[in-house]
Amino acid sequence: xxxxxxxxxxxxxxxxxxxxxxxxxxxxxxxxxxxxxxxxxxxxxxxxxxxxxxxxxxxxxxxxxxxxxxxxxxxxxxxxxxxxxxxxxxxxxxxxxxxxxxxxxxxxxxxxxxxxxxxxxxxxxxxxxxxxxxxxxxxxxxxxxxxxxxxxxxxxxxxxxxxxxxxxxxxxx
Numbered sequence: 001x002x003x004x005x006x007x008x009x010x011x012x013x014x015x016x017x018x019x020x021x022x023x024x025x026x027x028x029x030x031x032x033x034x035x036x037x038x039x040x041x042x043x044x045x046x047x048x049x050x051x052x053x054x055x056x057x058x059x060x061x062x063x064x065x066x067x068x069x070x071x072x073x074x075x076x077x078x079x080x081x082x083x084x085x086x087x088x089x090x091x092x093x094x095x096x097x098x099x100x101x102x103x104x105x106x107x108x109x110x111x112x113x114x115x116x117x118x119x120x121x122x123x124x125x126x127x128x129x130x131x132x133x134x135x136x137x138x139x140x141x142x143x144x145x146x147x148x149x150x151x152x153x154x155x156x157x158x159x160x161x162x163x164x165x166x167x168x169x170x171x172x173x
Contacts, residue, residue, distance in 0.1 A: 023116045024050050024062040030129045036136065045109070047100030056136050057143060058110040061097070065116045069094050073117050110139050 004012065019041065028051060031038060042052040042059075049059035065075035069090040078086050101111045112135065118128040 019050075021062070021064065023064070023114070023119050026119055026125065027051065027060065027062050027114055027129070027132075031132075034133060036133075045107070046103035047097070049104075049111075053136065056110070056139050057108060058112060058136060058139055059104055060112045060114060060132075062114045063097075063116065066090075067093060068097060068115075070115050070117065073115065075117050 028038070028040075031051065031053075036053060037055070038060075039052045039054065041048045041050065045052065045059060047059075047061070050062045051060040052058075053060070063070070065073045066077075067090070070076045078090070097113075101113075104111050112132065114128065114132065119125045
């Protein structure tokens with residue numbers, strides 16, 4: 001049962017922003033302070049990515065755990081009222097996100113998704129943002145590798161992963 005009246009709930013939901021959210025601003029401030037330059041909400045790309053780093057051919061989406069249905073996250077749970085509406089809405093958001101990521105990949109763009117929960121608390125936020133920096137550097141180097149050199153595997157830490165491993169292998173083209 002909802003503790004707020006329909007008018008109060010409407011006012012609360014209408015006040016939720018889709019751009020310049022606190023998690024997005026955290027990532028943007030960190031990127032800028034570390035020398036990364038970017039564009040915001042590029043209309044020419046599928047999904048209008050939150051942050052576009054053209055030099056790295058990378059799009060960053062900063063997703064809210066509730067709105068994008070982050071499975072297994074403590075910030076995502078379906079509301080107890082109007083469950084069918086919310087289930088359908090969140091599933092549509094997931095499908096749209098997946099379609100957009102595939103379209104970006106077909107266009108040759110790298111996609112990075114940063115979840116709201118990976119920016120809370122400060123210790124996790126720092127590891128996430130450092131991992132983002134390392135990932136961007138690896139993307140930059142991999143994209144500029146000479147075509148006649150043999151391919152190799154990059155190893156870089158991905159902090160904040162839930163599975164307990166601290167390394168991820170990524171094959172270079």
